[in-house]
Amino acid sequence: MYLTIAVIVLIFVVIFQIAKASEYVSLLKGESVSRKQNNKVNGFLMIVFLVLGLVGVWYCNELYFGKTLLVHPAASNHGEKVDSMLWWTLGVTGVVFIATQILLFWFAYKYQENENRKVYYFPHSNFLEMLWTVVPAIVLTGLVIYGLRNWFSFTGEAPNNAMVVEVTGKQFGWIFRYPGKDATFGKKYFKAIDAATNTIGLVWKDDATLNLKADPATLDDIVTEQTVYIVKDKPVKFIIGSRDVIHDVGLPHFRLKMDAVPGTPTTLWFTPKYTTKEMKEITKNPNFQYEISCDQMCGNGHYSMKGVVEVVTQEEYDAWIAKQKPYYFSAFPDADPANKKLPASDTTKAATAKL
Amino acid sequence: MTNEVLLDPHAIASDAHHGHDAAHHDEHHHTETFISKYVFSMDHKMIAKQFLITGMVWAVLGGLMSVFFRLQLGYPDSTFPWLEDILGKWAKGGHITPEAYYALVTTHGTVLVFFVLTAGLSGTFANFLIPLQIGARDMASPFMNMLSYWFFFIASIVMLSSLFIETGPFSGGWTAYPPLSALGSASPGSKTGMDLWLVAMALFVVSSLLGGLNYIATVLNMRTTGMSMTRMPLTIWALFFTAVLGVLSFPVLFSGFILLIFDRNFGTSFYLSDIFVNGVGALPNEGGSAILYQHLFWFLGHPEVYIILLPAMGMVSEILSTHSRKPIFGYMAMVGSMFAIAILAFLVWAHHMFVTGLNPFLGSIFVLLTLLIAVPSAIKVFNWLTTLWKGNIRFTPAMMFAIGFVSLFISGGLTGIWLGNSALDIHLHDTYFVIAHFHIVMGVASMFGMFAGVYHWYPKMYGRNLNNTLGYIHFWVTIAGAYLIFWPMHYEGLAGMPRRYYDYSIWESFKQFGGLNQFISTVVMIVFAVQLLFLFNFFYSIWRGRKVTQANPWNSNTLEWTTPIKPGHGNWPGEIPEVHRWAYDYGKDGKEFIPQTVPVGADESTSH
Numbered sequence: 001m002y003l004t005i006a007v008i009v010l011i012f013v014v015i016f017q018i019a020k021a022s023e024y025v026s027l028l029k030g031e032s033v034s035r036k037q038n039n040k041v042n043g044f045l046m047i048v049f050l051v052l053g054l055v056g057v058w059y060c061n062e063l064y065f066g067k068t069l070l071v072h073p074a075a076s077n078h079g080e081k082v083d084s085m086l087w088w089t090l091g092v093t094g095v096v097f098i099a100t101q102i103l104l105f106w107f108a109y110k111y112q113e114n115e116n117r118k119v120y121y122f123p124h125s126n127f128l129e130m131l132w133t134v135v136p137a138i139v140l141t142g143l144v145i146y147g148l149r150n151w152f153s154f155t156g157e158a159p160n161n162a163m164v165v166e167v168t169g170k171q172f173g174w175i176f177r178y179p180g181k182d183a184t185f186g187k188k189y190f191k192a193i194d195a196a197t198n199t200i201g202l203v204w205k206d207d208a209t210l211n212l213k214a215d216p217a218t219l220d221d222i223v224t225e226q227t228v229y230i231v232k233d234k235p236v237k238f239i240i241g242s243r244d245v246i247h248d249v250g251l252p253h254f255r256l257k258m259d260a261v262p263g264t265p266t267t268l269w270f271t272p273k274y275t276t277k278e279m280k281e282i283t284k285n286p287n288f289q290y291e292i293s294c295d296q297m298c299g300n301g302h303y304s305m306k307g308v309v310e311v312v313t314q315e316e317y318d319a320w321i322a323k324q325k326p327y328y329f330s331a332f333p334d335a336d337p338a339n340k341k342l343p344a345s346d347t348t349k350a351a352t353a354k355l
Numbered sequence: 356m357t358n359e360v361l362l363d364p365h366a367i368a369s370d371a372h373h374g375h376d377a378a379h380h381d382e383h384h385h386t387e388t389f390i391s392k393y394v395f396s397m398d399h400k401m402i403a404k405q406f407l408i409t410g411m412v413w414a415v416l417g418g419l420m421s422v423f424f425r426l427q428l429g430y431p432d433s434t435f436p437w438l439e440d441i442l443g444k445w446a447k448g449g450h451i452t453p454e455a456y457y458a459l460v461t462t463h464g465t466v467l468v469f470f471v472l473t474a475g476l477s478g479t480f481a482n483f484l485i486p487l488q489i490g491a492r493d494m495a496s497p498f499m500n501m502l503s504y505w506f507f508f509i510a511s512i513v514m515l516s517s518l519f520i521e522t523g524p525f526s527g528g529w530t531a532y533p534p535l536s537a538l539g540s541a542s543p544g545s546k547t548g549m550d551l552w553l554v555a556m557a558l559f560v561v562s563s564l565l566g567g568l569n570y571i572a573t574v575l576n577m578r579t580t581g582m583s584m585t586r587m588p589l590t591i592w593a594l595f596f597t598a599v600l601g602v603l604s605f606p607v608l609f610s611g612f613i614l615l616i617f618d619r620n621f622g623t624s625f626y627l628s629d630i631f632v633n634g635v636g637a638l639p640n641e642g643g644s645a646i647l648y649q650h651l652f653w654f655l656g657h658p659e660v661y662i663i664l665l666p667a668m669g670m671v672s673e674i675l676s677t678h679s680r681k682p683i684f685g686y687m688a689m690v691g692s693m694f695a696i697a698i699l700a701f702l703v704w705a706h707h708m709f710v711t712g713l714n715p716f717l718g719s720i721f722v723l724l725t726l727l728i729a730v731p732s733a734i735k736v737f738n739w740l741t742t743l744w745k746g747n748i749r750f751t752p753a754m755m756f757a758i759g760f761v762s763l764f765i766s767g768g769l770t771g772i773w774l775g776n777s778a779l780d781i782h783l784h785d786t787y788f789v790i791a792h793f794h795i796v797m798g799v800a801s802m803f804g805m806f807a808g809v810y811h812w813y814p815k816m817y818g819r820n821l822n823n824t825l826g827y828i829h830f831w832v833t834i835a836g837a838y839l840i841f842w843p844m845h846y847e848g849l850a851g852m853p854r855r856y857y858d859y860s861i862w863e864s865f866k867q868f869g870g871l872n873q874f875i876s877t878v879v880m881i882v883f884a885v886q887l888l889f890l891f892n893f894f895y896s897i898w899r900g901r902k903v904t905q906a907n908p909w910n911s912n913t914l915e916w917t918t919p920i921k922p923g924h925g926n927w928p929g930e931i932p933e934v935h936r937w938a939y940d941y942g943k944d945g946k947e948f949i950p951q952t953v954p955v956g957a958d959e960s961t962s963h
Contacts, residue, residue: 001437008884015888019824023901026823035749042750042827046758049831053838064846067867082782089779093769100736100765107743108758111679112750119942120745123682128741129734136733140726143776148719150778155715171541171633190629191637201631240712243631245535246645248710248785252851252864255782259711261645262534263628266712291864295710295785295853297528299535299542300453303856 036113043112050105054098069252072283075290075311076270079255081150088146092139154256158269162235165228168200169240169247169260172301174292175199178222180326185239186218193243197331199223200243204328223327227308228292230272231317237269247305250295253279254309257295272311279311387924395505397497398924402504403483404816407809409504409511410475411890417466418883424459427451429876431858431869445523453857457526458544460855462518464529465552467798469559470514472663474507476805477601480666481570481594483812487915488588490579490932492925495572499565506562510555517551525552528855530656533626533648537618540635549619553612560609563601570598579914581934585690586951588913588938589683592690593669596697597662604658604701611651618643646711653704660797661700665693667804668735668764671757673938674811675739677911678754679746680947682939685738692731692738699728709777710784718777725775732768736761747942751909752826753811759834760803766838767796770845785855788848791841799837806833809893814908818921819900825892829885836882840875847871912938912950 026034065071074080111117166177166185177200179185186202191210193201202218230236240249242260249268250257258268280288292307312320329336396402423442426435427450434449445455482500486493494500517524526544527535531552539546574595578587587595614625618640626648627640676683683689705713705721739761748754770792774780783789806829813821852865859865859872907916914934918926932952940949944960 012888012891015828016825016891019822019828019892022824023822027901038823038827039748039750042755043748045831046750049834056838057842060843060846064843064868064871068846068849069851070849079782082779085776085779086773086782089773089776093772097765097769100740101762103740104743104758104761104765107740107746108748108750111743111746112748113680114747117745117747118945119679119681119747121682121942121944122684122741122745123939124685124688128737129685129688132733132737133730137730140729140772143772144723144726147722147776147778151719151722151776152715154778154781155718170631190631193631193637195631195633201637241629243629244633245538245541245630246532250785250851250853252782257710257781257784261712262630263641264644264646264712285863287863289863291862293851293853293862293864297457297532297535297855300457300526302457303453303858304861306861 039113043109046105047109050102050109053101053105069255072279073273074253074255075274075279076254076256076272078154078270079253080273081153082255085146085150089143092143158237158267159235162237162269163231164237164239165230166200166239166241167228167249167260168243169249169294169298169305170199170243171245171299172294172305174226174228174249174305174307175243176224176228177327178224178321178324179217180220180222182217182220184217186221187215188218190243194331198327199225202327204331219328220326221328222321222324224324226306227310229310229312229317229320231314232272232275232278232311234314235269235271237267240266240268245298246296247294247298248296249307250293251290251309252293253290259296272309275311275313276309395501397493397501399482399486399494399497399500400816400922400924400926402500403479405504406474406478406482406507409508410471410479411893413466413470413511414475414886415890417463417471418886420459420463420466422880422883423451424456424463425876425879427456427857429873429879431860454523454526454543456857457528457855458524458548461526461528461544462514462524465525465556466514468529468659468663469556470507470511472798472801472805473563473601473659474559476663476801476808477594477597477666478504478507478566479805480590480670480808480812481566481598483816484590484915485570485573485594486577487815487918487922487926488591488913488938489574489577489582490914490934491573491577492927492931494569495577496569499569503562503565503569506558506565510558510562513551513558514555517548517555520547520551522546522548524548530649530652531615532652533615533618533645534630537615537626538630538632538638539619540632553616553619557609557612560605560612563605567598567601567605570594571602574598579931579934582914582951585687586934586937588669589672589686589689589693590666590669592693593665593672596693597665600658600662600665600697600700604655604662607651608655611648611655614651615648646708646713649708649711650704653707654701656707657704658700660793661696663797663801664804665696667760667801667807668693670804670808670811671760672739672742673913674753674757674807675742675761676939676941677811677909678751678757679743679748680910680941681742681746682941682943683738684741685734686937686939688734689738692734695731696728699724699731703728703775706775706777706780709780722775722777726772729768729772729775732764736765736768751810752821752823752830753807755827755830756803756807756810759830760800760807762834763795763800763803763837766842767792767794767800771796782851783848785853786848787844787852787854790854791844791848794844795837795841799841803834806830806889811909812915813893813896814903814920815915815918815922817897817900818903819896820903820908821896821900822892825888829889829892832885833882836878836885839878840882843871843875907950910948912940912948914951917950917952 074083168175188201189203189212190201192203203212203215204218205214240258240260242262247260249260254270256268256270258266280286290309294302294305333339436449438446439449445452522543525548527542535541536545536549617623618626624640624643626645627643630638672683672689703721703725706725709718774783774792810826847868903920906920917932934951935954936951938951
């Protein structure tokens, strides 16, 4: 540590001494001579920077393009559109980037101070200014139209046959709810939440103090944590909420994202194209997972707020969902028919009868 | 524009007023004490230096914070025992804790955006340049100007003190979204640290309003004879628009903060609803909207980007023209595009909120207006390029930084076209792509504008020269470093890698960038060290730099170079000079440069 500081200070001193010396030398040589020299060196460095910079852009791409999501097909229909839009945008901005950077550094190099050059007094030109107002405006209009078509299709209503899953963020994890056999989500209320037995506050009993009436639709709702199962090629709609602070359901492989806001439900829908198993083959990564990353700063555990989307075939899904028990049973094991030996209370009997 | 003499009645009136002032100031000089000259100064030039140096202190602190959190990102598995010596319990065993990491990230953002790039940049140059370049003896209200600095100073002290409290400084990101920022039970940083953060920011808003009103009043009323609005240097136009943006948008931020203070302390529910906090239980609040805060925040937050960027654009325009010895191309288009940017800046804020679930139709309007900003931006870039074309460029350090600014503005501006298009933003939102975008276009580019300004006006500020060689080293290492740090981050963003993560090792999708993160962190340290070299150059040269011998070292046209080498309070010892032309007559009729004070000759061409 101290050694590092000593070395840094030493380097500083050396640089400073050189800089000081060069100042004295330039004074000796005269200001205009030294300015000419500096100009030559820096003008040359401008062109060096341009060349090295463009090579660097290419080299960076060599190194890291393979690590982005773009080397594999997007895992949803939405994602395909995002990717092609991304390539178009890259094409347009890439051309402008290369052209303007070349012009900038090339001009800097070419028009470095030269005693013989007479500066071209060129304060304005209506034609040129018009040109670079109109052309960008037209190009951008194209991009806006392209983008908005996608935007409206992404944010539009989910198809009627979409399966619906409720996603709730909390510090620091994800809770998922399926509507169960009745295909209806029962009512929930945040003041009914119990961190151990009722994580999202399903209203399954009357509560006079909270003015709540039990909702029978809650009784078959299935609640899981951390992993959500969805079906390949079947549209899925997430109804997203949060239990505490703002979170965000980040689905990089599907190219989607939506905030989870307490008190204001949001939605997002897409159609997965590959099962997790297929994606493992596509990416050649046996550990591949469709990860849900929390993309909105939510506290000190933000970086560990991970969920998993398991994309399976319809058969696999049916087999999985059949094994799931309503969340109600885990809070009230007495009500579970599998535990029939114990006498069930009257109220729960009545409730299960309604199912 | 023509070069007819435009007589402005206001200018004459204020000139007469100044004549009186000058006598007053001369008297004043004799009784000046250390306190009135250096501490509670009402001289705009001294206040500018106060803003600049306070901004530098914050830049070093904020930069050091980024070095610390980059250590965590680059070397998550290593321990640095010396970190514990500096940070104590926040780096137990030489490893930065998540609490400390988030506090560092948050404070880095707040400090750099507000204290360095707002106060440090427009505070410095608006104060320094407005009276000097429009031909005024001082600001409209020197007293308010002094208050503006001291409110900033108190804000700084409060913010600094938040670093030393037991529960730590605020750690919920510089945007301070509630409920996280409203609930101490959800994050220790949201306890006392957040109270101090809010107080500091409220004081900062006061400072910024006092400054902004003054800048506007000065530019509108105190221009010297002949200095019509369309003869003002582009720096002044930029600083003027900046002040207007700040005056109209900071109060909205302030109102957002007031509501947040109410929610935090007085049990209201403006932003809170349906909340259950682990270990605390359900909160009583119902009916608030967390998204409301985001609207209020970004109604400042987006203009803020231009509050940071416009002064840099103005100074770069001035510097590019002066050092290419050629008029700025398309002066009126430059003013017009800045005006367009200033208007549009108010109409695009919700592009920060595309994934909050906002109404898709509303979102589409914001897409349109956001991408519209690219048009004035494109005009500016092409005008800068044309200014260089067929010029006679002198590579002073100021010029190099101005060229660097244009390069960075292009690189970072183009990715704005990606992010402003909502359908793409859904995917890239809150990833490293965004980090790369705004650091290049707003952070580093504006820093470059600031450096260009410091190098260009240093002789005027201190009557001495900075060391050029150190300036060249500073430039080349910084621009190369800036690209090496932020360019590869685009790729992390294209992998969907989220920002504000303390550790990526549990993520199958993001952990492949360990080597890159290490590389970036190493470059960060080198670039930070080179900034210290610049600071050394700055402070060393104040006392030991080569003395300036010519009043106009850059052969510039603007008025500040008609003052004595070390101007006193009041700027011009005699009459304020009269202005006869625009600021950019370089290379006209074969003449190297024609200062604004030179009357139009009878045989002068009228191409402009």
